Amino acid sequence: MNDDDWADLRSRCERLDPGSELVTPLSDRPFRIDATDDDRIVVRFADSGEERPLWREQFDVFDDQLEGQATAIGDLQPGVEPYAAVITLSDAYVVEDDAIGRAPEAATGGESPFLVSAADARTPPERVHDDALLLAHVIERLAVDDRSDLESLDTDSLTDYYVLASDVQRGANEVRSTARDELLERLGPDQELHGQFGTVRRTTRERRRPKDDETVLAALDERGIPREWVLGVDPDKLDVVLSVTDLSEDEVYDSSEDVYVQKTGVDEDEKYSRLQGIADRIEDLEDAEGEALRDELDEIEDRLEKALTAG
Structure with missing residues (x-):
């Protein structure tokens, strides 16, 4: 990996949106970029809090493996996975056909499939x-x-x-x-x-369901109970009959119509953008009004704590 590629990779890492994550290609472990330095990129795994430096010299080794031949994602070793995920942020590399390789001259790399936006990375x-x-x-x-x-x-x-x-x-x-x-x-x-x-x-509810038909009917027969007392119409079997005969639905079904509102789509990007605007406004409350608001909230919490303790 030459100096320009390393500089590009570090720059890409530094320009990631706050809160965005990368995931390892095989094990799907999410991690974030904590810092970059001349000889390393420091990442932190979300599932364990583990901090790990990814050394430039190891990026060089991985880059040498990609020289002239792409590496199949399925062949990546666990220790190499974070290097593979991070390196795909650079323009010099591309992921195609489940393999990582150097981007051809006519192609544009840097479109990492392992990058998760800040909105999608939320727990x-x-x-x-x-x-x-x-x-x-x-x-x-x-x-x-x-x-x-x-x-x-x-x-x-x-x-x-x-x-x-x-x-x-x-x-x-x-x-x-x-x-x-x-x-x-x-x-x-x-x-x-x-x-x-x-x-x-802790509350326990008893849930009952009938045993298989043979067991239930045998128990009824043993005690001389007529099977007709428990036999009913199976809706699934009735639907089959409707589909293969000229029997009409209104002859065997009483129908009613329920009208309700169904949510068919959510614009998560718009929600997240609006949320960022609200967060920015909250951060701007650094004047006396904002300080007074925080003091008021602290006072309410103190009174609530005292009331709960007294009760």
Whole structure:
């Protein structure tokens, strides 16, 4: 790797958007660029917090392997994976047909398939936080308090309001499920755990499902119970009959129509762009007004803590 290629690679790493990640080509381990130096690029793996220097001399070795012949991604060794991911940021390299090689003169490299944007690199809790912040901002901007306020909204604003509320609900359910599994590891029978905002306890629900048909019918026959008492119409089998006979649906089905709103798309780029704008505005609160706001929040937290302790 000549000096120009190394300079280009370092420059590409330094210009990555804050929060963006790379993933190793085979093991899919996400990592971020922490720093660059004359002889190394320092990365940090998200799954372990491990910091690792990627040395220029090792990039040189990998570059020599690519001289004249591309390297199949499937042949990469674990220790080489981060080098392979980072090197594809440079204009001098390209990924084609599941192999990494030097970019031909007529081709443009640097379009790494292992680069994950800052918006896509967010963890599920971070996505919930961001969506909730956007929803709170929309509620504040639109001054939404009850249904009568919604009736006065223009259609675009009402659509955004619904989409964000849906995203918060879905994301919160995913985070809640993860927290539930961890809490079940800590909760014993009839035990309660208390936090500042509420209490949880282990609850057991019994779920029943019939055994296989032969077992159920044999048990009924043994006790002289007529099979007709439990036999019913199987909707799946009924649909098969409808498809192969002239039997009509209205003869065997009672139909009703439910009308609902279905979210069919989300513009994550627009959401993230708007979120960055809000974040920039928060960072700009460095004057007396911003300091007063932070002091007020600290005071509220202190009062809440005292109230909870007293209770």
